[in-house]
Amino acid sequence: MINALALFLAQAESAEETAAAAAPAAASAASDPFADMFTEHHGSYWFPEQASSYAADVDSLYMLIFWISLFFFAGIVGAMVYFVVKYRARPGHKVEKSPSHNTALEIAWSVLPGFLLVWFFVDGTSGFFEQRISPGDCEEINVVAQQYQWTFYYPDGDSTPNESGLHLVRNRPVKFILESKDVLHSFFIPAFRQKQDAVPGRYTTTWVKPTKAGTFRLFCSEYCGEGHSLMKSGVVVHETEAERKAATQWEWGDKSPLQNGERLFKMQCSGCHNPTTEKKTGPGLAGIWGKVEEMNDGTTVTVDDNYFRQSLFKPSEHIVKGFTSPSQMTSFDGKLTDDQILWLRIYIKSLSNVKESVEETTDPDKAGADAGEPGNANGDNGGDDKNAADGKNEPRADDNDDAGANAGDDANDNKSSVPPGDDESGGGR
């Protein structure tokens, strides 16, 4: 857990440095920060670690079937080998007289193993109910699957992308509401012994109670296309709610708007947008500020603050030529506070400043952009003001010592009153 957290923070820090320098190093299309943690096996011979409340039950049922199967298998192969040796054709050996059927015996070996099968069935079914029927006191996490990444939406409005993984709290039961934006995926966490397909057009649910802090693997286990084997992430189980909050919140209270913008970008945008000129699912965002882009419908649009805001709220309205319509991007209408939009704008502009400073188009454009942002409480902080520790932000980690509480009211200080998770699940029905 600590590893993952440290790794995540280190990643954010290092990206910060590169962003401040020249164009950020190209983030690989399918970066998997968890890969290094799974170079060797943790767990027993047959299984990964047991990290959920029902993992041990699954394993012991597996081992029960294993030993009973081995018993039968040894009997069958043993008898076969014994017969071949004992009754092999050789001079002087003749077929001995033996019955060609024995109804009692045959009924016995048809019916008796049936009792074992009933045992497996009953045990397996009760285990299945335990894996699928969630207790009442779960927190709900929305899991959105798309080619080839996962996004996780927490009850307090935070969300994390594939790169930073799913963050849970030890011993807090959580219900997952799965949905898919495109094709079938399957949400598979071996250490939890849990798997459920995400099906486009409907919601599927499952639940888990993590019992062990640490970092575990999350796979997509239903074939979903070219990047199927790259669609993996990690599950980080934290000891306390505060640690989870620190790892999932979108911004820090004590950091500059640029840094917060970058963190938001990494969490919310980097799944589809590179901080370079290279395109991903969506356009790369470096160097686009102030650029005149040709749209799908033939018109042209200058990328400025208003276009930025429109793209965020109504992604399908104007789509840059070469990208599919309707846009694959979800609307962030109601999901971002004005502060957050500002920070994002500051960060994305910084991506262009670096590029365009050579061409002298940047400064007037930027100046105009900052001045032209009305009605925003933080507008006067200015785009490049790095020391602006926003007055109303406090360090989030400290707010959440009461781990059991649903951190909704904390979140509402900074975010919209509608947590994106609820919005996703409610709006679709």
Place this chain on the structure above:
Amino acid sequence: MTATPHAKKLFGHASEHNYLNASSGFWSWALTLDHKRIGIMYLIGVTSALLLAGVFALILRAELFTGTKSFLTEQQYNQMFTLHGAIMVFAFIIPSIPAALGNFVLPMMLGAKDVAFPRLNLCSFYLWVFGTGFLLTAMLTNGLDTGWTFYTPYSITTSTSVVYATFGAFVLGFSSIFTGINFLVTVNTMRPAKMTWFRLPLFLWALYATAIIQILATPILGITLLLLIAERVMHIGIFDPAYGGDPVLFQHFFWFYSHPAVYIMILPGMGVISELIAVYSHKKIFGYTFIAFSSVAIALLGFLVWGHHMFTSGQSGVVTVIFSAITFSVAIPSAVKVFNWLATMYKGSIRLVTPMCYAMSFIFLFGIGGLTGLFLGTLSVDIHLHDTYFVVAHFHFVMVGGTLTALLGGLYHWWPKMFGRMYHDFLGRVGCFLVFAGFNVTFFPQFVMGARGMPRRYARYDDEFLIFHQLSTVGAFVLGIGVLLALGVLVYAVFRGPRVAGNPFGGASLEWQSSSPPSFHNFDHKIVLNDPYDFGAMVWDEDLQTYIHREFVMPEVPEKPAPVPTPRS
């Protein structure tokens, strides 16, 4: 003892006039209506498909020797496993034993001249050629990356050639239906007068049960594939959620065919093994009725368990539990067969020749394949194992360890009948051992990595699974060499093997009463009906070097008066 002069004439030498030389030239084969030639052509076809798809498998395994990219991109890997799966399933396993071995053996086991509809039979073969060609061309030109299951909605959105490939599979479905109809009618109408249902060889029971599935289930696949094409081309909104459809419905349709199809693949194999065990134990098969009815039970229950492919798909919990229960019930008839085979070996006289080695290999591998099915039928365990390498290993143990092993065993069993030549038995056994050993090294590690959480259809994987993948790759190449050796020994025998007479193994079913190779009309004499497992009726004749039915033995003139039978105590 000596054979009657008539028998000497019939069985004394490898037949000079047989179906192989009855006529010659390309068209005499291409337009033949002879079930034996069609069977041979099918055999060449499905073996080519096996080798081709086997090469694809080796390419996959070679790529997976490391967890990072070796020589295939993700997209190429996906196309490769699709090629491997689709060709193995549609072009090899489904037609393998029924269409190749079944075509040759089924009419002869009935003492018949041909199948009921010889033209339909030839048509079925050409549909196979056309369908396979279409499938292969589609996949090799524009690629196909859906997996052999064509799951929606991915198969609707991918840009690869789904329409052409599904059309190929659709045509192959008809090939399969035609074979099924043909066998069903042949067994029903062309049995000799006194051959009742319970005097049928068990291989025919298995083929009959298979034919029922082929006829009832394959049309569902055809309709499903047509709907998929319609969905792709016209967006009719059945499977595609973007148009109000339900992607899980496709899975129901698909598995409603494809689970019974699993039994199309394995039942004929079980039938072959029933024959092999009996002949090479030289003993009447134990529990004939139970084996016969277990084939039918498997065929019928096989229609009711498709949902176990969908335990994690989001289908309702109640349905899931019901499917789990019925799935366990299929285990029973399969286990019954294994127990009966063992009881047949008990107190027999077992000849450990190549076909018997394959039969033992079958019991071992199918045993593992069947028992690991219990893990997957158990719901809570399946939630963990579903779509992992555990499943991959499980169905390869059944499909390859079962069906391929049975096919090879059956080929070695009937090869002298088909070509009148004997193979090198020792090399045959070496081939069998390599197949067995290579197979286990390939697929056993996959159980372990599957249980540890390695998902299937992954082009790249985490380092913790490296050692298992490497073992698996090494095993796959040994398996490949074993299959090549096994087939090589057979091919060599056709041209260089010593000639053999009609019945070298002492089989009691009717096909062994023909000369080897059989004549164009199969039987040149009146067949002697007897119980297919009454091996006591077959007598070894030193002069002719073959088993002949005791009716063909000259009545011995007793040298002294026969002893007075002692009354039973």
